[in-house]
Amino acid sequence: MNLALGRAAIILGFVASSWGVIAMVVGTVRHNPTYLRIGKWCVGGTALGAVLAVVAMERALLTDDFSIDYVARNHSTATPFPFDVATLWAALEGSILLWLLVLAGFLVATARRFRNRFDDPMVGWAMVTMFVVCTFFFMLVLGPANPFVPFDVPPDFDGPGPNPLLQEHILMAFHPPMLYLGYVGFTVPFAFAIGALATGRLGEGWLLETRRWTLVAWGCLTVGIVLGSWWAYEVLGWGGYWAWDPVENASLLPWLTGTAYLHSVVVQERRGMLRVWNLSLLAATFALTILGTFITRSGVLESVHAFTESQIGPLLLGFFALIVVSTVVLIAWRGDELRTPARIGAPMSREGAFLANNLVFAAFAFTVLLGTLFPLLVEAIGGDRISVGSPFFNRMSIPLGLMLLFLMAVAPVLPWKRTSGELLHHRLLWPAWVGTAALVVAVAVGARGLAPLLAFALGGFAAGSAGRQLVLAIRRQGWRGLVGRSSGGMVVHLGVVMIAVALAASGSYLQQTELRLLPDEPAQFAGSTFTLVGTDVEVLPNRRVQRVLIDIDGTGPWAPGVSVFPFGNQRIGTPSVQVTPTRDVALSVLELPSEPGDPALVRVTVQPLIVWLWIGGGVMALGTLMAVVPPRRRPGTPDGVAAGRSEQPETPAAAPTGGAAEPALGTDAPTEVGVSAGTGGGGEQ
Numbered sequence: 001m002n003l004a005l006g007r008a009a010i011i012l013g014f015v016a017s018s019w020g021v022i023a024m025v026v027g028t029v030r031h032n033p034t035y036l037r038i039g040k041w042c043v044g045g046t047a048l049g050a051v052l053a054v055v056a057m058e059r060a061l062l063t064d065d066f067s068i069d070y071v072a073r074n075h076s077t078a079t080p081f082p083f084d085v086a087t088l089w090a091a092l093e094g095s096i097l098l099w100l101l102v103l104a105g106f107l108v109a110t111a112r113r114f115r116n117r118f119d120d121p122m123v124g125w126a127m128v129t130m131f132v133v134c135t136f137f138f139m140l141v142l143g144p145a146n147p148f149v150p151f152d153v154p155p156d157f158d159g160p161g162p163n164p165l166l167q168e169h170i171l172m173a174f175h176p177p178m179l180y181l182g183y184v185g186f187t188v189p190f191a192f193a194i195g196a197l198a199t200g201r202l203g204e205g206w207l208l209e210t211r212r213w214t215l216v217a218w219g220c221l222t223v224g225i226v227l228g229s230w231w232a233y234e235v236l237g238w239g240g241y242w243a244w245d246p247v248e249n250a251s252l253l254p255w256l257t258g259t260a261y262l263h264s265v266v267v268q269e270r271r272g273m274l275r276v277w278n279l280s281l282l283a284a285t286f287a288l289t290i291l292g293t294f295i296t297r298s299g300v301l302e303s304v305h306a307f308t309e310s311q312i313g314p315l316l317l318g319f320f321a322l323i324v325v326s327t328v329v330l331i332a333w334r335g336d337e338l339r340t341p342a343r344i345g346a347p348m349s350r351e352g353a354f355l356a357n358n359l360v361f362a363a364f365a366f367t368v369l370l371g372t373l374f375p376l377l378v379e380a381i382g383g384d385r386i387s388v389g390s391p392f393f394n395r396m397s398i399p400l401g402l403m404l405l406f407l408m409a410v411a412p413v414l415p416w417k418r419t420s421g422e423l424l425h426h427r428l429l430w431p432a433w434v435g436t437a438a439l440v441v442a443v444a445v446g447a448r449g450l451a452p453l454l455a456f457a458l459g460g461f462a463a464g465s466a467g468r469q470l471v472l473a474i475r476r477q478g479w480r481g482l483v484g485r486s487s488g489g490m491v492v493h494l495g496v497v498m499i500a501v502a503l504a505a506s507g508s509y510l511q512q513t514e515l516r517l518l519p520d521e522p523a524q525f526a527g528s529t530f531t532l533v534g535t536d537v538e539v540l541p542n543r544r545v546q547r548v549l550i551d552i553d554g555t556g557p558w559a560p561g562v563s564v565f566p567f568g569n570q571r572i573g574t575p576s577v578q579v580t581p582t583r584d585v586a587l588s589v590l591e592l593p594s595e596p597g598d599p600a601l602v603r604v605t606v607q608p609l610i611v612w613l614w615i616g617g618g619v620m621a622l623g624t625l626m627a628v629v630p631p632r633r634r635p636g637t638p639d640g641v642a643a644g645r646s647e648q649p650e651t652p653a654a655a656p657t658g659g660a661a662e663p664a665l666g667t668d669a670p671t672e673v674g675v676s677a678g679t680g681g682g683g684e685q
Contacts (some may be wrong), residue, residue, distance in 0.1 A: 013049020172485025182221025434464030
């Protein structure tokens with residue numbers, strides 16, 4: 001039943017999405033309401049196909065239906081909850097099903113949001129774009145990534161279960177879905193960008209309609225990356241959280257370009273500038289999500305994320321090329337209409353700072369892309385395997401990160417168009433004092449080294465600037481001033497500062513050693529005392545865990561161990577971490593005692609401020625939520641103005657076609673303070 005239901009669901013979804021493309025193209029071109037209604041029905045058919053396919057696979061996993069090859073290869077009767085549910089995204093075919101489910105959800109949400117405007121050509125072409133993406137992914141699961149292939153079940157058969165690393169921590173149940181919400185969420189603003197280019201309505205209306213979609217996608221991608229780092233730190237046992245692995249970089253790339261877009265789009269909303277740049281950034285962000293899927297799902301890498309080789313790689317590369325070529329052609333076609341007479345008047349202005357911010361983000365993304373793809377290109381051309389390791393990425397990313405911290409501090413206080421030295425001095429005085437205090441505290445507690453000290457000082461500078469903006473917002477509007485894109489952006493900045501300081505501290509002052517511990521014989525390292533007090537064995541349904549019990553400074557015991565999985569006798573380390581606000585002490589077993597009384601070999605990793613990475617990620621998520629919520633308008637505030645500021649771009653009335661005079665795409669679209677969830681204003685002009 002599961003096999004038949006899954007196959008039927010995929011066929012239904014493919015047919016519905018394909019008909020959706022045809023119906024929306026015909027309905028939009030001919031302004032035919034009958035075909036537009038068919039397009040609406042196709043939305044439901046596409047979503048129903050994706051939902052039923054996922055339900056069939058989850059039912060097969062939960063009922064141990066090994067007649068499906070995917071279940072036989074990736075599931076076991078011993079796989080515990082919720083890892084049996086998470087097995088859906090533990091391998092190639094299931095992960096594409098998850099992508100389809102999320103994509104169908106965004107398709108339904110978009111159709112519902114614009115249900116009364118399907119006759120608007122921009123909405124029509126946006127829906128065409130989303131249907132095309134749906135059709136492509138349904139084509140994948142119909143062909144090379146088909147999850148519903150039958151399997152001839154031998155007597156007493158039991159599968160191997162998911163990769164052991166994927167059933168060691170509960171974050172496996174949350175990290176991939178959150179990452180996919182970010183990846184797939186960028187389909188919506190990309191689709192409306194294509195709609196704007198197709199219709200020639202290149203003003204700022206489509207930006208206002210898609211700003212929240214973009215923020216939600218960016219926020220989910222941010223949380224997904226943080227959860228992935230946390231999962232790696234808790235599970236892999238090497239004491240780190242980011243190794244510049246190509247799979248990690250695949251998620252970072254669209255985050256970098258998406259963050260750049262969130263900043264530069266403010267300039268277009270406010271001044272009607274950077275239209276080509278914003279369209280290019282949005283297209284690059286969506287294209288990079290497809291490239292990231294290729295890197296992690298094609299088998300070109302040997303990784304816990306890169307699944308077995310299949311024919312999916314060339315198809316993903318072809319779709320990536322289609323996105324890039326189509327966008328370039330459309331932008332070139334609309335080149336004259338995209339020009340605007342507005343110019344950046346002075347480097348020391350908010351738009352100048354946003355442009356500098358974008359250049360740094362673009363350089364950062366190019367560096368990561370180059371370091372990620374260069375080894376793959378060398379291997380593809382010459383067959384030689386090379387690696388670009390952490391030293392390259394660290395050497396390039398540290399100065400770029402420091403520049404971004406500086407811009408985070410300066411940009412929010414700059415006025416539009418031009419500024420004066422006196423005004424800049426007034427607005428940066430208190431942030432500068434906060435940065436100085438942060439530097440003094442860091443030196444007082446023993447911090448040394450140019451790069452980390454600069455990070456601490458600039459982090460304090462940026463935090464002081466964000467805090468100042470939040471105080472101004474509260475002073476002018478009360479506590480409701482904390483809600484909206486501007487204040488939400490400042491909260492995001494505070495989260496970024498926490499992460500930046502934690503990265504600088506943990507990366508610069510890491511201490512690591514290997515201790516051979518004998519029972520009840522203390523060992524000293526990094527100011528702490530470690531004592532082996534015993535061993536422990538726990539038998540779980542899917543593995544056998546052997547642990548050593550270790551006291552740290554009289555607390556504990558902490559229990560790092562080794563998990564032995566029955567299939568293939570696979571052995572996976574299970575670290576144990578002592579977490580405090582100031583530092584983490586991570587223990588990983590390298591060698592278990594062979595007999596009672598024998599020593600245990602343990603790796604000890606001490607890193608300061610690690611917990612602030614996860615706290616900072618939570619603060620960024622909170623700031624994103626605050627930015628998505630529309631601020632309350634003051635009584636009597638006219639539409640299009642919030643918190644005393646107009647959203648209309650400051651572009652002359654004689655702007656080219658599609659200019660600032662064009663109304664927003666949706667008449668009921670709310671407007672807010674014109675500052676993005678990256679660098680924002682907090683109410684100052």
